[in-house]
Amino acid sequence: MSDTTVIDTAPLGAGGPRVGVQGLGCMGMAFAYGPTDTSEARATLERALELGVTLYDTADMYGAGENETFLSPFFRAHRDEVTIATKFGIVLDPADPLARNVRNDRPYIRQAVEASLRRLDVDVIDLYYMHRRDPAVPIEETVGAMAELVAEGKVKHLGLSEVTGPELRAAHAVHPIAAIQSEWSLFSRDVERTAVPAAEELGVAFVPYSPLGRGFLTGAFTDASGELTADDFRRHLPRYNGANAEANRALLEPVRRIAEARGATLGQVALAWVHAQAAARGMSVIPIPGTRSRARVEENTAATRIELTPDETAALEPIASRVRGDRYADMSFSSAGRE
Numbered sequence: 045m046s047d048t049t050v051i052d053t054a055p056l057g058a059g060g061p062r063v064g065v066q067g068l069g070c071m072g073m074a075f076a077y078g079p080t081d082t083s084e085a086r087a088t089l090e091r092a093l094e095l096g097v098t099l100y101d102t103a104d105m106y107g108a109g110e111n112e113t114f115l116s117p118f119f120r121a122h123r124d125e126v127t128i129a130t131k132f133g134i135v136l137d138p139a140d141p142l143a144r145n146v147r148n149d150r151p152y153i154r155q156a157v158e159a160s161l162r163r164l165d166v167d168v169i170d171l172y173y174m175h176r177r178d179p180a181v182p183i184e185e186t187v188g189a190m191a192e193l194v195a196e197g198k199v200k201h202l203g204l205s206e207v208t209g210p211e212l213r214a215a216h217a218v219h220p221i222a223a224i225q226s227e228w229s230l231f232s233r234d235v236e237r238t239a240v241p242a243a244e245e246l247g248v249a250f251v252p253y254s255p256l257g258r259g260f261l262t263g264a265f266t267d268a269s270g271e272l273t274a275d276d277f278r279r280h281l282p283r284y285n286g287a288n289a290e291a292n293r294a295l296l297e298p299v300r301r302i303a304e305a306r307g308a309t310l311g312q313v314a315l316a317w318v319h320a321q322a323a324a325r326g327m328s329v330i331p332i333p334g335t336r337s338r339a340r341v342e343e344n345t346a347a348t349r350i351e352l353t354p355d356e357t358a359a360l361e362p363i364a365s366r367v368r369g370d371r372y373a374d375m376s377f378s379s380a381g382r383e
């Protein structure tokens with residue numbers, strides 16, 4: 045099921061711009077999910093825009109800057125139509141592809157924003173996120189440094205990724221936060237403990253990442269180690285490998301049943317569930333499914349028009365609590381590690 049109707053819009057936080065209710069995750073175009081056909085990826089960016097997708101998500105660490113550079117011609121060609129979101133804070137180690145260091149200090153932020161502006165080749169970043177939290181740096185200090193960038197015109201709106209509800213509240217007291225970005229899907233609902241209620245109360249938009257469970261919820265792969273290329277990051281995520289993946293595959297049965305009854309795909313049902321969280325809570329929820337293909341962006345945006353019935357929602361409800369295996373191999377890399 046896919047059509048080409050333009051998607052609806054929603055506000056990106058209380059003072060933020062209106063954006064398409066579904067954004068586009070661009071990470072896979074340069075990083076983490078195996079080889080990319082770059083001309084199809086470029087065509088996907090254009091197709092997404094035609095369909096009303098205006099929020100484009102990247103980060104400085106995706107491909108060590110390569111993703112921002114790749115996106116820059118598209119952003120420059122459509123500067124007034126797109127909302128550019130990028131992130132700072134995860135520092136890669138060239139000697140170890142899996143190592144992740146986190147920096148939240150002011151000197152680092154000031155250096156990171158200049159590097160992103162240069163690679164993106166724009167004057168201002170629309171939404172600038174702290175990608176991960178370094179608990180050694182008070183969040184007030186980090187957001188204070190980010191607020192300076194707003195005052196200087198380098199950044200328009202602020203965002204935080206993988207923070208807890210209390211961290212979001214403390215940050216929002218220093219400077220309005222437009223959006224929080226964390227993993228939220230049929231398989232990953234730990235954010236509902238504190239982050240989602242805080243965002244709802246403060247009028248902060250929620251931007252769910254990996255809303256398709258990094259592809260697993262679509263059925264596109266069933267066991268990362270057995271099916272994906274050696275450099276694919278999903279081979280390091282416990283829930284998508286071996287015995288965990290086998291158990292988790294069975295959890296997709298209700299998703300499959302609903303999809304078949306509606307003539308939809310599994311991925312569309314998974315996305316419809318994420319979109320349904322907006323109406324259920326009266327808040328902006330703007331998922332950013334990642335894809336490098338025009339056909340899939342058409343399929344994913346069409347999911348914004350599926351309204352799940354209460355019976356369907358009830359059938360999907362138990363899934364997350366039964367998932368085997370964590371979101372990350374090291375959960376200290378997530379907000380759940382601090383709750």
Ligand SMILES: NC(=O)c1ccc[n+]([C@@H]2O[C@H](COP(=O)([O-])OP(=O)(O)OC[C@H]3O[C@@H](n4cnc5c(N)ncnc54)[C@H](OP(=O)(O)O)[C@@H]3O)[C@@H](O)[C@H]2O)c1
Binds near residue numbers: 311
């Ligand atoms: N803040 C953070 O820490 C963080 C962490 C992870 C991701 N993100 C952001 O969130 C975005 C989305 O998350 P994600 O890419 O990790 O996971 P996702 O959106 O849940 O899934 C992406 C995967 O699903 C595949 N896919 C997409 N649409 C599909 C469809 N209709 N049918 C079958 N397969 C489909 C994609 O393959 P193809 O590309 O080949 O279509 C890709 O492998 C990223 O691009 C990134 O911008 C942020």
